[in-house]
């Protein structure tokens with residue numbers, strides 16, 4: 023089996039022009055993410071001031087989305103020129119969709135831009151009926167109820183992610199509606215997320231390796247002693263510890279602290295440096311690495327998930343079931359295969375690294391065999407199995423349908439209760455932005471609305487919010503904006519929406535689940551699951 | 553196109569300025585629950601019309617900032633950037649096209665935005681910020697930075713603190729600063745000499761720990777170690793080209809091949825051309841979307857500040873941290889001014905030192921201490937030059953001090969020293985605290 027992580031063919035002629043152009047983003051989502059972007063076709067259903075959606079597209083055209091289509095019946099007005107950068111004076115009176123599409127495609131000749139309507143007679147149904155389905159749809163409020171229903175029908179029929187965005191004055195929000203459970207394997211955990219070194223659950227080869235290196239422990243000269251890898255030190259001293267503790271490992275904080283003291287004491291200090299870096303690494307690694315193998319709650323959620331009829335991505339679920347079986351059988355997850363850098367001789371480090379890699383391959387092979395034995399498992403790609411095993415501890419399920427969704431009323435109730443606490447705690451605990459969401463969504467289908475209209479709409483849908491001071495203020499602020507976009511607010515939202523669409527299209531990093539509210543007066547965001 | 557021919561008359565008519573700014577004026581003229589009533593009077597309206605703003609940097613953030621300022625109806629903008637356009641800029645610096653590669657960023661960006669948005673004046677300066685004197689900076693009401701260099705930020709910060717005079721509100725030039733790295737970034741506002749400055753916040757941008765030379769020279773374990781070996785050791789030994797140009801594919805290829813060969817000898821995997829380039833140039837990933845978010849957050853503060861329409865960052869909250877790799881997270885807070893900030897306060901800062909350390913060791917430590925980060929420091933004690941990098945005679949004269957310990961130099965616990973660095977137009981005052 024080929025280890026995908028190691029497949030780095032030597033590059034003899036330097037990068038291509040395209041690789042140079044996209045260099046700064048390939049470092050984030052690699053060639054796999056880039057090719058997913060290049061195969062995507064995004065539909066923007068635009069209306070109103072029409073800037074936030076176009077700003078979003080700009081941030082998708084630049085990194086090289088395959089295609090986009092703008093649906094917008096508006097003709098360019100003077101006011102458009104004061105808020106939308108992708109229009110100029112020559113556009114006045116022309117189709118806004120066409121003008122924006124043309125000025126956007128200038129940004130990247132590799133991107134194809136379309137617009138609708140091309141002719142008076144072509145209907146919105148015809149646009150949605152085009153043979154090639156859209157990868158994702160973005161619509162900006164205000165939108166008619168009828169058109170929104172059409173988009174929702176389309177999204178459920180074709181399993182299409184649907185994103186709503188609204189920008190008004192200093193406020194805005196966007197909401198991502200995914201067609202079903204959305205698992206992410208390639209979540210890119212922070213560097214601080216540690217590799218699983220298995221020091222409390224070593225396999226025989228790893229144990230032998232450590233024993234061999236520490237066989238004549240005291241007779242090692244200072245150079246050798248100071249270059250024993252931190253993993254070997256931990257394994258060695260853990261074995262010593264077990265001998266004096268009835269075979270038990272140091273698990274409690276008290277025992278770990280005690281164990282760490284022992285390590286500190288064992289460091290040689292009578293050398294030129296007055297200490298040993300590898301021991302220092304081991305000492306500072308005790309709390310992080312001396313951990314019994316555990317199943318992260320995010321992965322348990324994947325294991326326990328009951329698949330719904332609407333959920334796609336069947337190979338993911340087959341692999342998840344196989345890894346679950348692996349975990350039940352061994353009590354551990356497959357070894358990830360990563361080894362952080364640590365003080366060591368080159369050859370020793372490389373041998374140790376290969377031990378981890380070999381074990382990771384072996385575990386992945388076992389998972390693959392289980393997958394192959396399952397119904398429909400014959401076609402599952404071995405690279406997908408390896409990626410799953412490598413990232414198992416960081417896999418995340420977004421929009422799991424069996425996590426009982428809370429109603430808007432329920433969430434509002436919780437947020438209002440938090441606000442009562444925030445009033446006492448002070449600036450450390452920011453107030454909820456739910457009022458902004460409630461006020462904005464009261465105008466989803468309206469060009470603008472009066473304060474009274476917004477308040478009565480909120481009172482109808484979420485009675486508990488009626489009359490609350492912060493919510494009244496948000497309603498007033500949305501009413502005074504009168505449906506007008508400020509370019510800066512739309513540019514902030516356009517950046518965030520594009521970022522989220524990139525995560526969804528590339529299936530990398532962790533998307534918002536599912537609503538992000540932006541307050542441009544306080545300059546902050548809040549994410550809520552609504 | 554049928555759509556284009558439907559309204560030929562209006563396409564030719566001139567744009568009515570009031571109609572163009574209808575939306576923006578609506579927000580400015582309509583009172584709301586968070587607006588300052590004074591922001592709607594004639595004085596405030598006129599003040600905004602005459603606002604002059606300086607943008608530093610015309611790169612990833614700079615392009616966005618220029619667009620956002622023009623679309624926020626700022627009329628008089630200057631932009632400084634000495635860089636020229638590279639092909640790797642095109643995935644986010646959206647005012648540039650392939651044909652612009654090699655041209656000055658400031659010039660191309662200014663021309664593009666002026667063509668697109670009629671009525672805005674953007675003056676481009678293809679220079680470094682250090683080439684301008686204090687009077688140049690005094691002409692602006694506001695400075696917005698979109699830079700990738702911490703040195704340049706520190707320089708403009710200390711310059712604006714120098715300009716700020718007590719009792720003269722016009723001398724306070726608010727500094728709005730944005731920065732990004734991958735999916736993360738920050739936007740902050742400094743009211744020079746009043747609120748926490750870039751120097752106060754320096755420890756939030758600690759430099760990355762360097763790989764020890766002995767690892768690079770003799771015990772490499774990672775592909776980066778092999779690349780650093782090719783970069784700092786093999787290149788110097790073999791000098792394949794007269795001078796290393798990190799943007800020359802031939803030079804990078806040479807380093808890549810050297811590193812790959814060394815990696816092969818040690819059984820290390822993962823040396824690629826891209827990693828080679830990233831390691832030697834310390835490339836930071838950059839994407840359009842993060843730049844859009846941070847630049848717009850900065851310009852939103854600029855707009856709020858210039859129109860006083862609603863409260864902007866300043867005496868209360870002054871910093872927004874943004875992270876977009878795991879969901880979306882912002883943290884907006886008040887970064888407190890440091891009472892011993894070497895730039896914006898009069899108090900000297902305590903410096904923990906070992907009295908038995910040499911002067912050289914002390915100077916080296918100033919480069920890596922997160923709160924100092926001074927790469928070429930000169931140091932003076934009361935009435936006495938300890939080590940001065942210029943002029944050459946003084947350097948020669950003070951060089952022997954480098955190998956002496958602090959005790960041998962007659963320095964005492966609690967002694968006051970001041971440090972200068974040619975990269976900054978300010979001096980850093982420290983009080984020695986013996987360990």
Ligand SMILES: [Zn+2]
Pocket residue numbers: 748749750751752753889890893894895896897
């Ligand atoms: Zn300061």
